[in-house]
Amino acid sequence: MTFLEEYGTKILDNKIVSCHRIKQVYEMLLNKLYKKTGPWVFDEELANRPIDFIQTFCKQAQGQLGASLELQLFQKAKFQAIFGFVHQDTMLRQYNEVLTVEGRKNGKTTEMSATEIHLLVGDNEGSPEIYNIATKLEQAKKGFNEAHKMIKQSPNLNKHIRKRQSDLYFEYNMGTIQSLASNSNSLDGLNGHGIIIDELAAIKNRDIYDLMKQSMSARRQPLLFCITTNGFVRDNIFDAQYEYACDILDGKIKNEHFLPFIYELDNKDEWDKEDCWIKANPGLGTIKNIDFLRECVAKAKDDPSFKPTVMVKDFNMKENSASAWLTWDEVENKQKFKFEEMGFRYGIGGFDAADTIDLNSAKALCMRPGDNKIYLKSMYWMPEEVLEKISQDGNRKERDNVPYLLWERQGILRTYSGNKVDKIVFLDWFKELRDEEDLYILYIGYDPWHIDDSLLRAFKDEFGKDTMIPVRQGVHTLSAPMKELKADLKANKIVHNCNPIDMWCLSNTEIKTDINGNIQPIKGGDNRKRIDGTISLINGYIVLKDHYDEYFNVI
Template sequence: MSYLEEYTRKVLSGEIVACRRIKQVCTMLLDKLVHPEKYDPWVFDEKLTEKPIDFIETFCKQAQGKMGTPIRLELFQKAKFQAIFGFVHKDTGFRQYNECLTIEGRKNGKSSESAAVNLYLLMGDGEGAPEIYNIATMLDQAKIGWEYAYKMVKQSPVLRKHIRKRISDLYFPHNMGIIKPLASNSNSLDGLNAHGVTIDELSAIKNRDIYDLMKQSMSARQQPLLFCITTNGFVRDGIFDAQYDYACAVLDGKVKDERFLPFIYELDDRKEWDKEDCWIKANPGLGSIKSISFLRDCVAKAKNDPAFKPTVMVKDFNMKENANSAWLTWDEINNQEEFDFRSLGFRYGIGGFDASETTDLTAAKALCMRPGDDKIYVKSMYWIPEEVLRKIDADGNRRERDNVPYLLWEQQGLLRTTPGNKIDKRCILEWFKALRDEDDLYILWIGYDPWHIEEALLNEFIGEFGKDSMIKIRQGVQTLSYPMKSLKGDLAAKKIVFNKNPIDMWNLSNLEIRTDINGNIQPVKGIDNRRRIDGAMALIDAYIVLQDKMDEYSNLI
């Protein structure tokens, strides 16, 4: 019985405790072993898998801890390598999988695996002049994995005889191959011909530009491999979330991609974080590679230290969170409920907006409720200066402003532009008027920060919606603290339904707070000025008005 069959059968029988996502991939892989005729032209060749496993266990040595001792792969690792290297085309013999994504808790052997795969692709894969790249956003990050591979070489008598360290790479003269660190801020990413690309900590990559370019750089190779192994992270709506969602879609059968192989080790439920028998779901090397006593200590500390808990949830159990200092947890923000605005027949709404001058977004909200339903339904719109967006498009800058996909959001109708290089704030008025005139939604009151609206425009709003329609929301502790605490509770209870709007979720995840000695809170913007909070502020303004006017609003609806 192969390692792959042994592991998948033990997972599916319950002998090895595993999460739903691992059971999904094991079900698929075992079916490929048992019913190969269904997967023509791909076949499993167990003999091919002996080479990478033997190479790693024979020549690769520990680069940290018990330095110089042989690496002994665990069953879950051997099974993964057999899946990657064992399924090949029946005619050409080339590998089926050219990309493997592994998400697992920290300290489960990720760095050793990544370095060992680097060295095997360099020396043992039968490729002429292979180019192997460790990639990251910054060169210093990329060098971490590369230096780990070099330390592994230094600890191995055989490898250090054949691999030379040069200024910017590791060089294998026998086939003229290299292992090299590479970052998105490198002078040029053109002209590369990658045979292998490894990413240790995808969650640390803040934009997908280098990932996409390196993926394309493998197109001339016959059996390239993009090997990514990572924990979850605190950056939301980036490349990690995109790859995670893609992997889930593949496992769920929503996307067909027979060249992509995901292994997602995570808790099935956030409530499992203090259940010791569930920890292995996110930590396949628990007890053999990762110390269970150390994890036990971390969980104990997290129970007594709320500031430490998000790190444990993200890095040990692969649960989504945003920044440690954020006002809201990702679980509080993440509402997957959707609705069709027009079909619900809303007649009256409460507005709110946050206007900007140039660099920030401008955001507007309409909050609506229905009789007998305590949920608050949110309709949103965002604006950005047209020159900003067109410059992104003209430059081909795929990282985009603020490291978020503004161009895509515009195409999806979630974001609009205003002419020129600064926001024309009349766009907000026109949007509320369109809700009234085209969607038959009458906006009763509109909450706004008086700091960013001119008297002339304010008078236009009053002319359209009435002299009592515009409600000033002073941006101080006395005005904001209690409503924000109430809003946080409603978000956690999934009573705020914003149609999975990614800009709303991004803005909410960016909002941080300042707390005074009396426990009062008010919003603040973090030190990273690319993390926009305008949508969150517009929601807060509208929510305050809704709470203040709830009795009158309820009578009208």
């Protein structure tokens, strides 16, 4: 029996506790193994080659230095799946991309360091280029340094692989292992045979992934490994890859060359159930210390600010930072709607104007008779010069580490000519809703600090003298409505149509609390985390609640 069969059978027979996503992937793999379809076949010799190489030549780089590296059953099964399925004619690998999501301290870095040595030495590729990629060079060097230590502990490998200034060099096939950061200027023009992207969830812009994926196009059978835990950054390349992987496992997308291994809890209620921990931690008890995880869970029960870290890093659940106003469950609402089909005729507006070149946000809040949900229509603006500079610089991280250029192409962000946004865009947008979409705005909430008298007069001339409602930005005005808004978000009564900018702003929002427990929104310590969308929502929400009876009489 192969390791793939042994592990997969135990998973599907519930002899090894596992999550839904792992059951899906092993059901798919065993079906491929037993029911040959298409041109792909399983070659056990090729499947065992990386396992035999690693356990024979790779030595422990920490702990018991120099000891043989013994792979666990879940690792052997994964290696056989990756390396064992090949084309029946060419014998080239089926899979060229692997996503591994595991809780921290399950041996991901050690496993990948050994893998890259195998790809360098034992994969029959001429002049293979192997790259460790991460957001920061220090992170990328973790895998590189561990591979170097493994080589130094192995007499056979150390004899043939030498450390040069910036790489590990195998003279026999002129292959190299290097570490590169995502902000490196040398990412273009690579010819990758093996690529390990470490901590994918920490990478805020997908350009690095796209570049490395494209760098493999000239290789016969390249391999791209993305290894990661979940993270606190949302709407990034990790979320995109995770969703893509789930769509493949659910049969919504067909990609014969992408293989995901997602170890996670099936739901957040399992986080304090010890029998479920292995779902996110396949190396629990062998690689990962179960006593330490018990300590972390116990601390999280006593310290709510520590719980998000445990949920994200040990159990791969989505969360925001511990200091955030909202949890990710409160931010995320997957309900979608087509605005033009909802029959809205009247709405309540809210907007937040930036002082200079920052993000500007406006919202229309709409409701329907017999429906207690609030549906949002949003628009954002940035100065045109800011986005042009991003394009000209080719800045992979983009401004604020979010994809403004993509959002502009999607039509959820607009630009305004020059180096700052004229606040007239708010008036023009509400007029556009009225004249082009037949949506009449009854009242508009705004921060009077940012609006001058001339613009205020223009609003009143266009929509009526009683339309504009000032919303003072302080605890006395904001505290109670924010607590009510949080409850509505938690109950999924605020439907933002999965707008990524809305969700980004909501997840960025932190709060300041006074001695009486009153709260108000703040950005926190990171100025790149915009909260303008949250403020425009709060302004509109306050006005809606204050004029609720009047609004419902109209609709």
